[in-house]
Amino acid sequence: MMRDRFLKACRREPVDCTPIWLMRQAGRYMEAYRRLRDRHTMAQLVKTPELAVEITLQPIRAFDLDAAIIYSDILPPLEAMGLEVEFVDGEGPIIHQPLRSRADVEALRETEPRESLSFVLQAIRLTRQELDGRVPLIGFAGAPFTLATYAIEGGSNARNPTQTKMLMYREPQTWHLLMERLARFIGHYLEAQVEAGAQAVQLFDSWVGALSPLDYQSHVAPYSRYVLQTAQATGVPVIHFSTGTCGMIEQIAAAGGDVIAVDWRITLDEAWQRIGPHRAIQGNLDPAVLLGPLEELRRQALDILKRAGNRPGHIFNLGHGILPQTPVEAVAYLVEIVHRESQR
Amino acid sequence: MMRDRFLKACRREPVDCTPIWLMRQAGRYMEAYRRLRDRHTMAQLVKTPELAVEITLQPIRAFDLDAAIIYSDILPPLEAMGLEVEFVDGEGPIIHQPLRSRADVEALRETEPRESLSFVLQAIRLTRQELDGRVPLIGFAGAPFTLATYAIEGGSNARNPTQTKMLMYREPQTWHLLMERLARFIGHYLEAQVEAGAQAVQLFDSWVGALSPLDYQSHVAPYSRYVLQTAQATGVPVIHFSTGTCGMIEQIAAAGGDVIAVDWRITLDEAWQRIGPHRAIQGNLDPAVLLGPLEELRRQALDILKRAGNRPGHIFNLGHGILPQTPVEAVAYLVEIVHRESQR
Numbered sequence: 001m002m003r004d005r006f007l008k009a010c011r012r013e014p015v016d017c018t019p020i021w022l023m024r025q026a027g028r029y030m031e032a033y034r035r036l037r038d039r040h041t042m043a044q045l046v047k048t049p050e051l052a053v054e055i056t057l058q059p060i061r062a063f064d065l066d067a068a069i070i071y072s073d074i075l076p077p078l079e080a081m082g083l084e085v086e087f088v089d090g091e092g093p094i095i096h097q098p099l100r101s102r103a104d105v106e107a108l109r110e111t112e113p114r115e116s117l118s119f120v121l122q123a124i125r126l127t128r129q130e131l132d133g134r135v136p137l138i139g140f141a142g143a144p145f146t147l148a149t150y151a152i153e154g155g156s157n158a159r160n161p162t163q164t165k166m167l168m169y170r171e172p173q174t175w176h177l178l179m180e181r182l183a184r185f186i187g188h189y190l191e192a193q194v195e196a197g198a199q200a201v202q203l204f205d206s207w208v209g210a211l212s213p214l215d216y217q218s219h220v221a222p223y224s225r226y227v228l229q230t231a232q233a234t235g236v237p238v239i240h241f242s243t244g245t246c247g248m249i250e251q252i253a254a255a256g257g258d259v260i261a262v263d264w265r266i267t268l269d270e271a272w273q274r275i276g277p278h279r280a281i282q283g284n285l286d287p288a289v290l291l292g293p294l295e296e297l298r299r300q301a302l303d304i305l306k307r308a309g310n311r312p313g314h315i316f317n318l319g320h321g322i323l324p325q326t327p328v329e330a331v332a333y334l335v336e337i338v339h340r341e342s343q344r
Numbered sequence: 345m346m347r348d349r350f351l352k353a354c355r356r357e358p359v360d361c362t363p364i365w366l367m368r369q370a371g372r373y374m375e376a377y378r379r380l381r382d383r384h385t386m387a388q389l390v391k392t393p394e395l396a397v398e399i400t401l402q403p404i405r406a407f408d409l410d411a412a413i414i415y416s417d418i419l420p421p422l423e424a425m426g427l428e429v430e431f432v433d434g435e436g437p438i439i440h441q442p443l444r445s446r447a448d449v450e451a452l453r454e455t456e457p458r459e460s461l462s463f464v465l466q467a468i469r470l471t472r473q474e475l476d477g478r479v480p481l482i483g484f485a486g487a488p489f490t491l492a493t494y495a496i497e498g499g500s501n502a503r504n505p506t507q508t509k510m511l512m513y514r515e516p517q518t519w520h521l522l523m524e525r526l527a528r529f530i531g532h533y534l535e536a537q538v539e540a541g542a543q544a545v546q547l548f549d550s551w552v553g554a555l556s557p558l559d560y561q562s563h564v565a566p567y568s569r570y571v572l573q574t575a576q577a578t579g580v581p582v583i584h585f586s587t588g589t590c591g592m593i594e595q596i597a598a599a600g601g602d603v604i605a606v607d608w609r610i611t612l613d614e615a616w617q618r619i620g621p622h623r624a625i626q627g628n629l630d631p632a633v634l635l636g637p638l639e640e641l642r643r644q645a646l647d648i649l650k651r652a653g654n655r656p657g658h659i660f661n662l663g664h665g666i667l668p669q670t671p672v673e674a675v676a677y678l679v680e681i682v683h684r685e686s687q688r
Contacts, residue, residue: 246591247590247610265590265591289509292514
């Protein structure tokens with residue numbers, strides 16, 4: 001491995017400078033991506049390993065990033081389990097027959113990710129070959145709660161998951177059955193990704209901030225914990241990501257993960273104190289800051305580095321994915337100042 | 345005043361039981377409201393004092409609530425300042441020519457709320473007469489940041505205010521000019537509401553949870569503080585409401601308010617501890633719980649009461665507005681158990 005500071009930081013080992021990668025670092029803000037996207041549907045990009053490899057590598061070629069993350073989506077597992085997912089431009093994914101009843105949940109397909117999601121695993125294998133040890137490769141999956149909200153809301157309303165909460169409150173047994181099946185599948189999926197060559201994995205619980213700490217504890221945490229423990233048992237570092245969870249950051253950390261990823265709604269030092277010193281932390285720049293002047297970007301990046309205080313175990317990242325309108329110059333500048341200003 | 349436990353709780357004085365009112369307690373979930381709404385546009389309901397009075401009183405007649413809140417909207421101040429606001433069914437408000445430049449901000453109308461928003465003040469006067477001291481009447485306004493996001497995003501995207509942040513970062517002087525003008529107008533507006541008879545006021549900073557603590561501190565807090573202090577100087581209790589701000593609850597509290605209103609993303613006891621003992625607290629049930637079985641509603645309401653521990657200064661409420669699909673039986677049940685289970 002030529003550049004291992006990302007993996008070292010995950011394990012809270014000393015590094016030469018703070019590693020940085022960016023959520024959705026392969027995406028619309030890059031012209032190379034837009035050119036491919038113009039010629040292919042999202043589904044084609046995600047399901048054709050050669051295209052997924054190419055997109056995964058685009059930001060690695062363009063910027064001095066410390067990790068690659070496999071280009072994919074969080075919804076293929078729902079498709080593998082039998083739901084029909086359509087990507088609508090500008091609207092995000094739509095699931096045409098959302099889950100609403102116990103019968104719907106029981107009808108989900110039992111499937112082996114090594115078969116039903118072989119295109120992702122193949123993309124991981126090929127990317128590892130192409131990377132040839134330059135930077136480590138991160139695999140990922142959506143967390144059971146976040147996948148459940150997509151499956152139940154039908155996609156578009158996942159930020160305000162009222163139907164999801166209704167199922168949770170009204171039919172707790174159906175809820176638990178669904179979460180159990182999602183957790184089992186996601187656990188296998190992450191194991192398969194590591195087997196295929198992923199050197200770290202991130203669990204995305206993007207919408208879990210819609211819940212109260214009480215509901216998280218009783219209806220979600222056990223399933224996240226199962227998935228995180230399954231992934232950790234493979235031996236690679238596991239990153240636990242969520243947004244809007246500053247009021248229950250201790251419970252998020254307690255559910256597991258070697259690295260806790262936090263959004264920008266809390267300062268990094270306060271978050272790390274609440275997470276505890278025995279975990280690494282990832283974050284936590286507001287993606288919108290990349291749309292501002294470079295001096296503002298510099299000011300905010302330095303503030304985060306100062307709050308991390310060069311303690312081992314900080315991975316610089318955004319609090320959520322890069323926005324499509326982000327200038328590439330801002331990305332290059334951010335990567336450069338994080339490396340330069342954090343030299344030990 | 346026949347029923348003053350709400351005002352007493354705002355001042356952290358002892359009460360016979362915990363007072364309760366509910367954000368958006370006048371609204372679509374009530375048949376009486378829907379009947380009026382079928383015959384009138386939103387704009388007519390808000391701008392016709394007799395209709396606003398009627399809607400304000402509907403939940404007071406139907407439930408054993410401890411306060412009325414004037415039926416209105418947070419956007420009339422933007423209209424008064426010259427923006428054109430349209431309410432589109434199912435989509436929320438749309439502002440057709442959003443603010444984007446310094447010239448747009450400079451072109452905002454200088455206006456006296458006693459004239460431009462006289463319909464709200466008249467509704468307050470009439471409601472006080474109709475209530476005849478049965479329960480206190482709450483006035484309200486949107487906070488400068490939340491109004492700025494509507495004005496800049498054009499309404500629909502206020503939950504993800506990228507344009508707003510871009511203006512903030514790229515044109516800080518324009519931003520400060522806008523916030524200053526909004527703060528001054530909102531301050532006058534709340535003073536006028538108190539003069540007209542509002543016995544408490546709530547400042548809604550519904551979207552400020554999109555910001556980092558750093559940006560809140562430098563770009564928003566001074567303006568919220570100005571408005572809150574202006575309102576507090578009238579002598580009535582002031583409630584400071586926000587959502588998604590669990591990572592900066594101390595800064596929200598520091599900006600002011602006699603009562604800090606918190607959403608459901610943090611437990612009430614932890615929130616109160618962070619806010620400090622010298623403030624009252626309002627909250628913090630997830631509105632979605634009202635869509636579940638009554639025993640779940642009971643369990644979660646009792647959990648909140650237990651965390652408040654009968655300390656003076658807790659006002660029971662939701663963490664955000666009542667959802668339109670809420671059954672009226674659930675509202676009646678919630679009001680009843682809060683009163684019964686919190687008897688001192």
